[in-house]
Amino acid sequence: MRTTPAVRVTRNDLLLAAGLLALQAVLALTLPVTAVGGHRPDALGWTLLVTIAVFQVWRRRAPLGMVLALALAVSVYHGSDNLHQAVIPTTMVALYSLAVAGPPLRTFVVIPLLIGLMAGVMLATLDRPDTGTHMLSSAGWIFAVGLVGEAVRMHRKYIGAIVERAERAERTREEEAGRRVAEERLRIARDLHDLLAHTITLVGVQTSVAAHVLIANPDRLDREAIAASLEAISDTCRDARAELRATLRVLRSGAADDDRGPLGSGGPLGPLPGLPGVPDLVRAAEAAGARVALTVGAGADHAPPAVGAAAYRIVQEALTNAVRHAGGSHVRVTLTRGAAALNVSVLDDGPAAGTPRGPVRT
Incomplete structure (x- = not known):
């Protein structure tokens, strides 16, 4: 009440x-x-x-x-x-x-x-004799004062309703802005998790491969294999650093212009990774020991940016899991364009027999 x-x-x-x-x-x-x-x-x-x-x-x-x-x-x-x-x-x-x-x-x-x-x-x-006239005059101004007061009351009520609607609209706008900020933060956290988990997994696997080469036959050191593993680690770290730097650059620019909405314009957080980046994921997985076959159907590489970004993250997470849990298995990545959808399929055949595996920390 x-x-x-x-x-x-x-x-x-x-x-x-x-x-x-x-x-x-x-x-x-x-x-x-x-x-x-x-x-x-x-x-x-x-x-x-x-x-x-x-x-x-x-x-x-x-x-x-x-x-x-x-x-x-x-x-x-x-x-x-x-x-x-x-x-x-x-x-x-x-x-x-x-x-x-x-x-x-x-x-x-x-x-x-x-x-x-x-x-x-x-x-x-x-x-x-003029008492009636005075009575009518007095009654007239009493009514007039009452009507003026009622008009002022209605005007104040109207102004109050306008102010209340404006305050309610402002609260709604702030709540909507807060919701969009929360959603954007969740997306940032998810993207950073995918990026770091993928990078750390690949670096861990490639380091394990180099360690295995050193331990398996120290007398016949395979310098080329070790160099390839270290080069792959360097490439993986360089790609991750570039993507992380782009993300942080957009975050800083958004924080400096928050009048345009949550995190700047309120739109996508910077240039989204998309389907053109899938071959780089495949090469990174191959450098970690997996054997990946990539198939891109006709029209699949022309998907909208948001769809392409989602497909990129799906392939990234799937390859990360394949490298982490299946070792040097065969992985098939297939991208096909349906009538109203982009179909993404990532399949592996389990750990390859005799695949050298060292401890992987992620």
């Missing part, structure tokens, strides 16, 4: 009450005394003027109670035939505050009651 926080009396409320008291005093002392206006306030009249002004302190905290208490005090003030015009400004402020506070049903129930009370007091205190 939603509760409305209590409204506290502020310094502005106190200043308004003091200002209205001063205005009432000036009117009571300077307005001409007529037969309709009554006499200058007596001691009771001045007490009521002060009380009526003090009531304004609670015009926002308890508008209905304030209006009812003010109506009682004003009735006594008029009934004592004090200068009637002196309390008009304070009464108008009270009715305006009631209408602004709302709800409108309460306002338009209270106003007729006040008009009825006003008419009763005027009939009891005024004995003039």
